[in-house]
Amino acid sequence: MNGAVPGHALTLERLTKRYGGFTAVVDASLTVEQGQFLTLLGPSGSGKTTILMMIAGFVAPSEGRILLDGRDITVLPPEKREFGMVFQGYALFPHMTVAENIAFPLRVRGLARADRDARVRATLDLVQLTQFAERRPTQLSGGQQQRVALARALVFDPALLLLDEPLSALDKKLRAELQEELKTLHRRIGRTFVNVTHDQEEAMSLSDRVAILNHGKLVQMGGPVELYERPRTRFVADFLGKSNMISARVAEARQGGAVLTAGGTRLVQAMDGARAGEAVLLSLRPERITVLTAGETAENVVDGRIASAAFLGAGHSVTVETADLGRLRVTIPTWQASVAPEEGVPLRLGWSADAAAPVADDEDA
Template sequence: MTAPSSPSVLSIRKAVKRYGTVQALGGIELDIGEGEFLTLLGPSGSGKTTLLTAIAGFTGLDEGRLVLRGKDITDLPPDRRDFGMVFQGYALFPTMNVRNNIAFPLKVRKWKPADIQARVEECLALVQMEGFADRMPSQLSGGQQQRVALARALSFRPSVLLLDEPLSALDKKLRADLQWELKDLHRKLGVTFIYVTHDQDEALSMSDRIVILKDGLVQQIGEPGALYNAPRTTFVADFLGKSNFLDVEVEGFAGGRARCRAGGESFEVATEAPPAGGRGRVALRPERIRLAPPKGAAFEGAIRQTSYLGERCHVILDHPGFGQILVSCPTWKSGVVPEDGLPVSFDWDADACVFLEDA
């Protein structure tokens, strides 16, 4: 398990949650660092939301402990955990204006009126909503409502902010804009963020570390670049981005390179140690593959299909041994201009492939 770079604020120990015969959490072990932006990433049913609601106190654990700065909070009710929470559906009070929505947690905590007023103004400025204090939630756009929900969750200065897919209801452009704003807000405040999403791009762009979950179990933990470039399993390589998979026979190993054969072709894979037994599986990211005119690179194929995506073009190649290979190339600079049916050659560097543990 990859440890956080800062001292732990929250430790999760052997967390288990069952719903009848279904195990939603299967003994999660996790340390979350002070001031860290940690993302829980996984497909539907992976356990990410169950873990977040267990941290919040809304879901009780069947086994395991939660420890906040050395204090066991496993049985502590949600209102005593000092955690802020932002939901996917905003959860603003429809009969309260923006100012009163933000003030609500402070009134519950019996802050003085003057302190409440000052803190509400601070929070409005923090989320750039100063001119909207007297508006009702129904008078706000989705992005504005989410900003108010953020301000309310931060108003009482929580030690940890929990965010359950807070951007998923927004359109693509607004979601991208708010990702930048959330990351900037995290940098300014230094509060620990625990963020749930099923969106891989969102996780990669915002997080200090990512926890990838499947079937209630941690698959891999690490910094975004480390996870993307060195996935340990087929699931991680396939879920976090796109990958090609080649089952290989290892023919030799020297100088940090394994000589591999797959689909009737030979190529090298940079590795500290090849898999035992002489067989394995490698993941190859589509953007690490180079296209060239015929005879200009190591392997020959033909373009089956192209998909233009603006700044990039996705290309599916047919190769007699590898089968179908996905290539992602920049549209402004490529060895060929992709079009369906075009003969091409292609290759990649030795460090483009990574051996997987579950071959």
């Protein structure tokens, strides 16, 4: 691996895939810029794997186009696309050594033995497996097997690297370690990566951009921070971590904001285009809520009583029963909790006008 091949840009134009009367992907359009790490994220059945298989060439779209650097590759067979792929189960050859597994794509392409050996050595070094070159896959840990699969997909300098839930078979601790390794590898080699996962933390940790899918539709695409802080729909807010949903109504529209009412509670919310009388749904993350001490105040203040509390190590997850907003989940960092929260204890909660995000109740909006 010499890093000479730059990343390539990928564009999907109105991709649709139907299987008889069932539509797996509906009118999906997106662009992956050169050298970006994009993750297709969604629950089971959302269409993310179908899109990856269409990009790879294993599944033909019913409608739409796939472009690589502006060139239409929609009908190009998989072997002509020169994409590297890492499958969920790694798909390593058990009778071959690590070095032989990595060399396999080069043998298929007819590369000379000396060039083949040189590339294998460089790629083994890239994934830090040089000392395991002569071992067989069964003699490796799950994390090491995953690195071999990555090396085999990268050894021939692919135009794109496609990853089909590559970390799903690993335990939580190892998965977190390999996420960081994969992110570092992406930065080092500069290739364009397209990843599929249903794991929200993995998507947020690894990706430059995330495309969120549901029921075959692309519902929102953006950077991890943007998607988490400003989801457009209830589905996106709920799918990316925990969120409190607050139903309110605009009592007064202001420049860049509004005064809302929820039952007898008055709320101040930063938002554009508010109209008096309209219904508003807010997504409020648990960590954006502060427990107010005596004498403290905030733009929004709500009184409640602890209904339940759980200690999670770094913090306490507390559910607070309120009169007008129902139950609110609040995250209290451990270092801020002078005593462990207990059921029945009254709390005063506060948050700023820009802490919550207005969202559409309809996921297709």
